[in-house]
């Protein structure tokens with residue numbers, strides 16, 4: 021088994037790499053960046069030095085095909101993507117990375133002429149805003165009504181994954197996180213709860229630039245879900261919601277202050293609500309793939325604050 025992790029230098033990528041290496045699974049890292057900052061937060065430097073890493077763009081069709089063929093890749097966790105603000109500002113470049121990049125992953129799996137299993141990040145951004153849906157949680161059967169280019173690109177990827185199974189028998193699972201938090205989460209529209217935790221530990225003021233509800237999902241749980249999907253033998257092209265804890269930004273601030281009392285008065289929130297329904301039903305994933313954890317929010321925030329404190333040498 022040899023796993024190609026794309027977007028390995030990102031938040032979820034670093035946590036997925038940690039989880040795979042803890043299982044002694046061979047990995048090849050791929051990312052446009054070579055920085056290693058997030059990986060160094062989670063893996064010992066000596067361990068990191070031993071992992072092969074390739075730098076490049078996922079929209080480079082020939083490069084992706086070559087890596088999958090020549091590195092003996094049997095599984096792919098595909099995470100590399102441009103996030104919402106970039107896709108809104110530059111939809112053409114966003115589509116190249118997110119849609120063409122994902123097609124490249126599946127095409128490389130097909131060209132490998134041996135089974136290659138794919139687990140890829142879709143997103144809750146495939147849903148529309150709260151008012152488009154009735155009360156209750158949205159399940160995988162509800163209609164997708166994305167309101168951003170990014171959400172439309174993710175929906176396209178889910179469709180392309182389905183076609184690759186129908187025509188080429190490539191099994192895949194797409195997972196739809198809502199908002200991931202934990203050390204390493206520092207990019208994208210919904211990184212602010214984590215940035216608030218980091219500021220709390222640094223003793224600095226921070227204003228979360230969003231209000232209203234979010235479904236917060238602990239990075240370690242999200243990584244575990246990706247890895248368990250990768251290790252499962254579920255055939256077909258599946259897409260699952262990921263479910264965490266639905267909370268308001270005021271509740272997040274209150275929890276941080278309870279767990280890190282010196283942060284009292286430093287944190288606030290102001291701004292819009294993210295226009296994506298956040299009551300997602302994650303039961304389909306839990307019934308098809310065993311052992312997907314759901315760390316209680318208080319525990320996940322405590323762990324994150326402790327990790328930030330250790331990283332600061334506090």
Ligand SMILES: NC(=O)c1ccc[n+]([C@@H]2O[C@H](COP(=O)([O-])OP(=O)(O)OC[C@H]3O[C@@H](n4cnc5c(N)ncnc54)[C@H](O)[C@@H]3O)[C@@H](O)[C@H]2O)c1
Nearest residue numbers: 027029030031032052077078099100101117141143199200
């Ligand atoms: N974090 C969340 O809350 C969340 C929610 C829903 C979906 N997702 C999806 O999960 C995946 C990972 O998200 P994350 O939070 O780790 O993001 P991140 O921004 O921390 O990491 C993304 C990584 O992809 C790399 N990348 C971007 N464009 C690339 C390209 N063209 N070629 C190669 N590498 C490229 C970046 O350098 C970065 O290291 C993404 O597909 C994202 O859309 C994340």
